[in-house]
Amino acid sequence: MSKITYREALNQAMVEEMRRDDRVFLMGEEVAEYNGAYKVSQGMLEKFGPKRVIDTPITELGFAGLGVGAAMAGLRPVIEFMTWNFAILALDQIVNAAAKMKYMSGGQYSCPMVFRGAGGSAARVGAQHSQSLENWLANVPGLKVVMPSNPADAKGLLKAAIRDNDTVVFIENEINYGDVGEVPDDEYIIPLGVADVKRVGSDVTIVAHSRMTGFALAAAKILAEQGIEAEVIDPRTIRPLDENTILASVAKTHCAVVVEEGWRFAGIGAEISARIMERGFDDLDSPVIRVTGKDVPMPYAANLEALAVPSVTDIVEAARVACGRA
Amino acid sequence: MPAKQNQEAGITHDGLFYPEARLHEMHDMMLFIRRFEEKAGQLYGLKKIGGFCHLCNGQEAVCVGLHQASEPSDYMMTSYRDHGHILARGTDATAVMAELLGKAGGVVKGKGGSMHMFDIEKNFAGGNGIVGEQVPIGLGFGFSSWYKDDGRVTICIMGDGGINQGAVYESFNMAALWKLPIVFVVENNQYAMGTSLERASAETQLFKRGISFKIPGMKIDGMDVLEFEKKMREAIEHARSGKGPMLVEAMTYRYRGHSMSDPATYRTRAEVDEWRSGRDPIARLQAQMIEAGLATEEHFKQVDKDIKKEVAAIGKAAEAQPEPDASELWTDIYSDPIENAYPYPGKVN
Numbered sequence: 001m002s003k004i005t006y007r008e009a010l011n012q013a014m015v016e017e018m019r020r021d022d023r024v025f026l027m028g029e030e031v032a033e034y035n036g037a038y039k040v041s042q043g044m045l046e047k048f049g050p051k052r053v054i055d056t057p058i059t060e061l062g063f064a065g066l067g068v069g070a071a072m073a074g075l076r077p078v079i080e081f082m083t084w085n086f087a088i089l090a091l092d093q094i095v096n097a098a099a100k101m102k103y104m105s106g107g108q109y110s111c112p113m114v115f116r117g118a119g120g121s122a123a124r125v126g127a128q129h130s131q132s133l134e135n136w137l138a139n140v141p142g143l144k145v146v147m148p149s150n151p152a153d154a155k156g157l158l159k160a161a162i163r164d165n166d167t168v169v170f171i172e173n174e175i176n177y178g179d180v181g182e183v184p185d186d187e188y189i190i191p192l193g194v195a196d197v198k199r200v201g202s203d204v205t206i207v208a209h210s211r212m213t214g215f216a217l218a219a220a221k222i223l224a225e226q227g228i229e230a231e232v233i234d235p236r237t238i239r240p241l242d243e244n245t246i247l248a249s250v251a252k253t254h255c256a257v258v259v260e261e262g263w264r265f266a267g268i269g270a271e272i273s274a275r276i277m278e279r280g281f282d283d284l285d286s287p288v289i290r291v292t293g294k295d296v297p298m299p300y301a302a303n304l305e306a307l308a309v310p311s312v313t314d315i316v317e318a319a320r321v322a323c324g325r326a
Numbered sequence: 327m328p329a330k331q332n333q334e335a336g337i338t339h340d341g342l343f344y345p346e347a348r349l350h351e352m353h354d355m356m357l358f359i360r361r362f363e364e365k366a367g368q369l370y371g372l373k374k375i376g377g378f379c380h381l382c383n384g385q386e387a388v389c390v391g392l393h394q395a396s397e398p399s400d401y402m403m404t405s406y407r408d409h410g411h412i413l414a415r416g417t418d419a420t421a422v423m424a425e426l427l428g429k430a431g432g433v434v435k436g437k438g439g440s441m442h443m444f445d446i447e448k449n450f451a452g453g454n455g456i457v458g459e460q461v462p463i464g465l466g467f468g469f470s471s472w473y474k475d476d477g478r479v480t481i482c483i484m485g486d487g488g489i490n491q492g493a494v495y496e497s498f499n500m501a502a503l504w505k506l507p508i509v510f511v512v513e514n515n516q517y518a519m520g521t522s523l524e525r526a527s528a529e530t531q532l533f534k535r536g537i538s539f540k541i542p543g544m545k546i547d548g549m550d551v552l553e554f555e556k557k558m559r560e561a562i563e564h565a566r567s568g569k570g571p572m573l574v575e576a577m578t579y580r581y582r583g584h585s586m587s588d589p590a591t592y593r594t595r596a597e598v599d600e601w602r603s604g605r606d607p608i609a610r611l612q613a614q615m616i617e618a619g620l621a622t623e624e625h626f627k628q629v630d631k632d633i634k635k636e637v638a639a640i641g642k643a644a645e646a647q648p649e650p651d652a653s654e655l656w657t658d659i660y661s662d663p664i665e666n667a668y669p670y671p672g673k674v675n
């Protein structure tokens with residue numbers, strides 16, 4: 001095991017996969033000479049040269065589409081969006097082209113590629129640069145959506161995403177880039193669609209992804225001091241969603257809290273709650289509780305910003321209500 | 327100017343010799359596309375073809391010229407007005423007709439319909455319904471040829487309306503910046519649905535739209551198959567030789583409405599007639615071939631009869647096909663079906 005940052009883990013994943021498969025290339029704004037806006041591609045230009053690590057003009061729709069065409073023609077593009085906020089300009093290529101190409105072409109063409117970049121709420125950057133859009137993308141059949149919460153998962157999942165034969169939307173967390181964690185030294189892959197139980201507990205199930213996984217673990221610690229053992233599940237892949245792991249936990253705890261940074265309306269929490277209701281109804285002793293970002297554009301002022309995203313306290317309170325110990 | 331060369335029969339156009347057999351091939355394919363589209367129109371009228379159906383009558387010389395001027399290994403992609411292009415490319419016409427009818431033997435198994443024709447073996451990459459969407463995708467195909475150095479050229483086709491999309495200029499810039507082997511072809515049929523070129527474009531000389539990206543442009547008569555083919559060869563050669571992209575404006579006209587539901591009341595009868603009787607690409611080639619002593623009017627009448635029969639048989643064969651199996655609903659979404667990941671009605675609990 002080595003201790004490395006989340007950003008280094010992502011870098012290692014790309015470097016290893018590019019060494020392994022020369023069809024893989026990295027393209028995006030500032031990825032080459034500048035070493036990445038968040039330094040995820042640090043040193044990659046030096047290692048692979050300008051043919052495989054390519055700086056683009058500021059032209060999200062254009063280079064997203066370039067990736068789609070290149071994937072259809074047999075390459076394995078990794079397309080970096082500086083952040084997912086800017087990928088909104090490229091949604092036509094992600095949703096109308098990449099996700100549907102296999103179906104529309106009757107299975108003839110596929111788009112084995114990764115769209116990756118920073119997502120989630122950031123710090124003090126206001127409404128346009130601070131938001132969670134994974135529910136938009138997870139809604140689309142044909143896309144896979146992956147959101148790692150720690151360095152080890154980030155590396156193993158990104159390697160799997162690059163090898164995957166479908167289009168993978170890989171949403172990193174802007175605030176987690178500097179997080180340090182243990183990462184295995186030997187090569188490993190984390191298959192897509194497999195959740196991870198980050199903490200075992202028997203009193204309440206907490207499902208949380210990306211940065212909220214850390215919040216959920218912090219909440220579990222506080223709950224433990226109060227005599228409540230929370231089980232924390234990180235789906236890691238939003239689509240396909242490993243609902244079996246979630247349902248097995250609910251069968252044990254009989255209650256659940258679903259946490260997400262994104263907006264409440266039609267969010268990931270809504271989907272997970274619905275699935276628990278559809279398939280685990282008889283296991284529930286109480287309604288599933290959603291802890292979500294507030295349904296407001298992200299404000300700038302520090303106090304307002306803190307109010308807009310879920311806090312550890314919010315999760316603790318929700319868990320106590322869920323298991324009837326409020 | 328008809329001329330014989332090396333004893334072989336044919337026509338020399340602008341210094342390029344077209345042997346007799348190729349002229350027949352080009353003619354027969356243009357006529358086949360026209361009759362195929364008429365059949366499609368008829369089946370649409372009978373409600374056997376559904377949804378949007380965009381015919382290319384009048385634009386056949388562009389379809390055939392592009393195919394003749396390019397290599398089978400070159401990539402091609404276009405908009406929803408795709409029947410003529412995929413037929414010229416050599417895809418089985420019964421499969422194309424079956425696709426229009428939503429049948430199991432359709433070129434994409436009945437999952438795409440009129441607007442989404444694909445044939446990976448013919449390097450035909452769609453069939454795209456979002457105006458302009460195929461342009462960044464074509465950029466990617468061109469990029470792959472640069473990356474692999476495979477000598478292929480990408481022929482990326484758009485309309486005079488499509489060229490106004492922002493994605494087109496993003497693509498022009500990158501294609502020129504990295505000198506990618508792409509020929510962008512604008513089928514300027516003068517209209518985007520009901521909007522004439524003048525009402526939508528500040529610069530109506532569309533071949534100039536690449537100037538600020540240093541992409542050379544060519545305006546070609548798209549109603550003259552020999553002229554179009556010849557000039558298209560030069561454009562493709564330019565791209566193949568590593569000089570970067572080229573922009574071709576093909577001057578053409580669609581005889582029918584935008585789609586089957588459009589009566590095309592925004593243009594005058596006289597305007598349509600001017601193109602139809604004055605510049606029709608099929609009549610033009612026939613006249614050239616007759617003048618060169620390569621065929622007679624009788625011959626062309628017979629060919630037309632035969633093609634009509636063939637198209638009728640294709641329509642019948644396609645109509646007789648079964649609809650896709652219901653299980654096809656769930657295939658071709660992901661590469662590997664992921665067990666238990668996607669609950670759907672009937673499987674829940």
Ligand SMILES: Cc1ncc(C[n+]2csc(CCOP(=O)(O)OP(=O)(O)O)c2C)c(N)n1
Pocket residue numbers: 405407455456457484485486487488489513515517518519584
């Ligand atoms: C992004 C987008 N906007 C609008 C439409 C609706 N639409 C379909 S075809 C068309 C006109 C396009 O005209 P042109 O590019 O000239 O191609 P043509 O139909 O003449 O071949 C429009 C507006 C669409 N399909 N996609």
Ligand SMILES: [Mg+2]
Pocket residue numbers: 485486487513514515516517518519
């Ligand atoms: Mg047009």
